[in-house]
Amino acid sequence: MRALPVIEQMLAQFPFVLLGFHADNGSEYVNHRVAKMLDKLRVEFTRSRPRRSNDNGLAETKNGAVVRKLFGYGHIPQRHATRFNTFCVEYLNPFLNFHRPCLFSTDKPDPSKPGRIKRVYRAKDAMTPLDKLASLSDAPAFMREGVTLNDLHALARALTDVQAAEELNEARAALFRRAPPRTA
Secondary structure (H helix, E strand, C coil): CCCCHHHHHHHHHCCCCEEEEEEEECCCCCCCHHHHHHHHHHCCCCCCCCHHHHHHHHHHHHHHHHHHHCCCCCCCHHHHHHHHHHHHHHHHHHHHHHCCCCEEEEEEECCCCCCCCEEEEEEEEEHHHHHHHHHEEEEEEECCCCCCHHHHHHHHHCCHHHHHHHHHHHHHHHHHHHHCCCCC
Protein backbone atom coordinates (compact mmCIF):
# COMPACT_ATOMS: atom_id res chain seq x y z
CA MET A 1 0.00 0.00 0.00
CA ARG A 2 1.99 2.97 -1.28
CA ALA A 3 -0.75 5.55 -0.74
CA LEU A 4 -0.90 5.10 3.04
CA PRO A 5 2.37 6.97 3.81
CA VAL A 6 1.28 9.77 1.48
CA ILE A 7 -2.11 10.01 3.18
CA GLU A 8 -0.40 10.10 6.59
CA GLN A 9 1.91 12.87 5.38
CA MET A 10 -1.04 14.84 3.99
CA LEU A 11 -2.98 14.55 7.24
CA ALA A 12 0.07 15.70 9.22
CA GLN A 13 0.20 18.93 7.18
CA PHE A 14 -3.17 20.15 8.41
CA PRO A 15 -2.84 22.65 11.26
CA PHE A 16 -6.17 21.62 12.73
CA VAL A 17 -7.69 18.42 14.01
CA LEU A 18 -9.43 16.51 11.24
CA LEU A 19 -12.98 15.39 11.87
CA GLY A 20 -13.71 13.83 8.49
CA PHE A 21 -12.01 12.36 5.44
CA HIS A 22 -13.92 11.95 2.18
CA ALA A 23 -12.62 9.96 -0.76
CA ASP A 24 -13.82 8.55 -4.01
CA ASN A 25 -14.28 4.81 -4.34
CA GLY A 26 -10.68 4.23 -5.40
CA SER A 27 -9.02 1.17 -3.93
CA GLU A 28 -6.12 3.30 -2.70
CA TYR A 29 -8.50 4.74 -0.09
CA VAL A 30 -11.08 2.04 0.44
CA ASN A 31 -9.09 -0.61 2.28
CA HIS A 32 -8.49 -1.89 5.80
CA ARG A 33 -5.19 -0.08 6.38
CA VAL A 34 -6.62 3.36 5.62
CA ALA A 35 -9.78 2.62 7.62
CA LYS A 36 -7.67 1.47 10.59
CA MET A 37 -5.49 4.61 10.47
CA LEU A 38 -8.51 6.94 10.28
CA ASP A 39 -10.27 5.02 13.06
CA LYS A 40 -7.16 5.41 15.25
CA LEU A 41 -7.29 9.17 14.61
CA ARG A 42 -11.06 9.17 15.28
CA VAL A 43 -11.68 10.63 11.84
CA GLU A 44 -14.99 9.90 10.13
CA PHE A 45 -14.42 8.27 6.74
CA THR A 46 -16.96 8.77 3.97
CA ARG A 47 -16.75 7.87 0.33
CA SER A 48 -18.56 8.67 -2.87
CA ARG A 49 -21.27 6.57 -4.36
CA PRO A 50 -20.47 4.87 -7.64
CA ARG A 51 -21.40 6.88 -10.76
CA ARG A 52 -22.42 9.96 -8.75
CA SER A 53 -20.11 12.69 -10.00
CA ASN A 54 -21.70 15.37 -7.80
CA ASP A 55 -20.40 13.61 -4.69
CA ASN A 56 -16.92 14.87 -5.49
CA GLY A 57 -17.74 18.32 -6.84
CA LEU A 58 -15.21 20.13 -4.65
CA ALA A 59 -12.39 17.70 -5.43
CA GLU A 60 -13.15 17.75 -9.15
CA THR A 61 -13.17 21.56 -9.12
CA LYS A 62 -9.76 21.59 -7.44
CA ASN A 63 -8.49 19.03 -9.94
CA GLY A 64 -9.49 21.32 -12.79
CA ALA A 65 -8.48 24.67 -11.32
CA VAL A 66 -5.27 23.62 -9.58
CA VAL A 67 -3.94 20.16 -10.34
CA ARG A 68 -4.57 20.02 -14.10
CA LYS A 69 -3.47 23.62 -14.55
CA LEU A 70 -0.11 22.95 -12.86
CA PHE A 71 0.56 19.34 -13.83
CA GLY A 72 -1.50 18.81 -16.98
CA TYR A 73 -3.45 15.67 -17.82
CA GLY A 74 -0.59 13.27 -18.43
CA HIS A 75 0.33 10.30 -16.29
CA ILE A 76 3.06 10.90 -13.71
CA PRO A 77 5.38 7.89 -13.73
CA GLN A 78 5.95 6.25 -10.33
CA ARG A 79 9.66 7.10 -10.38
CA HIS A 80 8.77 10.83 -10.27
CA ALA A 81 6.07 10.59 -7.58
CA THR A 82 8.38 11.58 -4.73
CA ARG A 83 9.49 14.72 -6.57
CA PHE A 84 5.88 15.74 -7.25
CA ASN A 85 4.90 15.07 -3.65
CA THR A 86 7.83 17.16 -2.37
CA PHE A 87 6.82 19.99 -4.72
CA CYS A 88 3.28 19.88 -3.34
CA VAL A 89 4.41 19.87 0.30
CA GLU A 90 7.04 22.59 -0.04
CA TYR A 91 5.51 24.95 -2.61
CA LEU A 92 1.97 24.19 -3.79
CA ASN A 93 0.20 23.60 -0.46
CA PRO A 94 1.70 26.67 1.27
CA PHE A 95 0.84 28.80 -1.77
CA LEU A 96 -2.76 27.57 -1.85
CA ASN A 97 -3.30 27.90 1.91
CA PHE A 98 -1.49 31.17 2.60
CA HIS A 99 -1.46 33.19 -0.63
CA ARG A 100 -4.21 32.18 -3.08
CA PRO A 101 -7.63 33.67 -2.33
CA CYS A 102 -10.78 31.58 -2.64
CA LEU A 103 -14.41 32.62 -2.76
CA PHE A 104 -16.38 31.54 0.28
CA SER A 105 -20.15 31.62 0.18
CA THR A 106 -22.53 33.56 2.38
CA ASP A 107 -25.91 31.97 3.11
CA LYS A 108 -28.86 34.31 2.64
CA PRO A 109 -32.59 33.66 2.78
CA ASP A 110 -34.01 33.19 -0.73
CA PRO A 111 -36.81 35.78 -1.06
CA SER A 112 -38.41 33.90 -3.96
CA LYS A 113 -38.61 30.65 -1.97
CA PRO A 114 -39.50 31.19 1.71
CA GLY A 115 -37.64 28.90 4.07
CA ARG A 116 -34.87 28.19 1.54
CA ILE A 117 -31.30 29.39 1.78
CA LYS A 118 -29.39 30.76 -1.18
CA ARG A 119 -25.60 30.73 -1.37
CA VAL A 120 -24.17 34.03 -2.56
CA TYR A 121 -20.54 34.60 -3.57
CA ARG A 122 -19.48 38.18 -2.94
CA ALA A 123 -16.13 39.78 -3.77
CA LYS A 124 -15.70 40.80 -0.15
CA ASP A 125 -15.85 37.12 0.86
CA ALA A 126 -12.67 36.29 -1.05
CA MET A 127 -9.89 35.26 1.33
CA THR A 128 -7.16 32.70 1.72
CA PRO A 129 -7.96 29.46 3.54
CA LEU A 130 -5.80 30.71 6.44
CA ASP A 131 -7.79 33.94 6.63
CA LYS A 132 -11.03 31.95 6.58
CA LEU A 133 -9.79 29.69 9.37
CA ALA A 134 -8.71 32.73 11.41
CA SER A 135 -12.11 34.37 10.89
CA LEU A 136 -13.88 31.57 12.77
CA SER A 137 -14.55 32.52 16.38
CA ASP A 138 -13.67 29.06 17.69
CA ALA A 139 -10.68 28.36 15.40
CA PRO A 140 -8.15 27.98 18.25
CA ALA A 141 -10.24 25.16 19.71
CA PHE A 142 -9.71 23.09 16.55
CA MET A 143 -5.97 23.64 16.18
CA ARG A 144 -3.64 20.68 16.54
CA GLU A 145 -1.46 20.60 19.61
CA GLY A 146 1.60 22.81 19.17
CA VAL A 147 0.14 24.86 16.28
CA THR A 148 -1.22 28.38 16.71
CA LEU A 149 -2.79 30.88 14.36
CA ASN A 150 0.16 33.20 15.08
CA ASP A 151 2.55 30.50 13.82
CA LEU A 152 0.52 30.12 10.63
CA HIS A 153 0.32 33.88 10.08
CA ALA A 154 4.11 34.11 10.52
CA LEU A 155 4.53 31.46 7.80
CA ALA A 156 2.16 33.41 5.55
CA ARG A 157 4.03 36.69 6.13
CA ALA A 158 7.40 35.11 5.31
CA LEU A 159 6.67 35.75 1.61
CA THR A 160 4.45 38.19 -0.22
CA ASP A 161 1.80 36.70 -2.49
CA VAL A 162 3.90 37.63 -5.53
CA GLN A 163 7.06 36.11 -4.06
CA ALA A 164 5.19 32.89 -3.24
CA ALA A 165 3.82 32.71 -6.80
CA GLU A 166 7.29 33.29 -8.26
CA GLU A 167 8.78 30.56 -6.04
CA LEU A 168 5.98 28.19 -7.04
CA ASN A 169 6.56 28.84 -10.75
CA GLU A 170 10.34 28.45 -10.45
CA ALA A 171 9.95 25.20 -8.51
CA ARG A 172 7.43 23.92 -11.06
CA ALA A 173 9.81 24.69 -13.92
CA ALA A 174 12.62 22.89 -12.09
CA LEU A 175 10.32 19.94 -11.41
CA PHE A 176 9.43 19.57 -15.07
CA ARG A 177 13.08 19.86 -16.12
CA ARG A 178 13.77 16.76 -13.99
CA ALA A 179 10.47 14.97 -14.68
CA PRO A 180 9.38 16.06 -18.16
CA PRO A 181 5.73 15.62 -19.09
CA ARG A 182 5.05 12.50 -21.08
CA THR A 183 4.45 13.03 -24.75
CA ALA A 184 2.10 10.95 -26.90
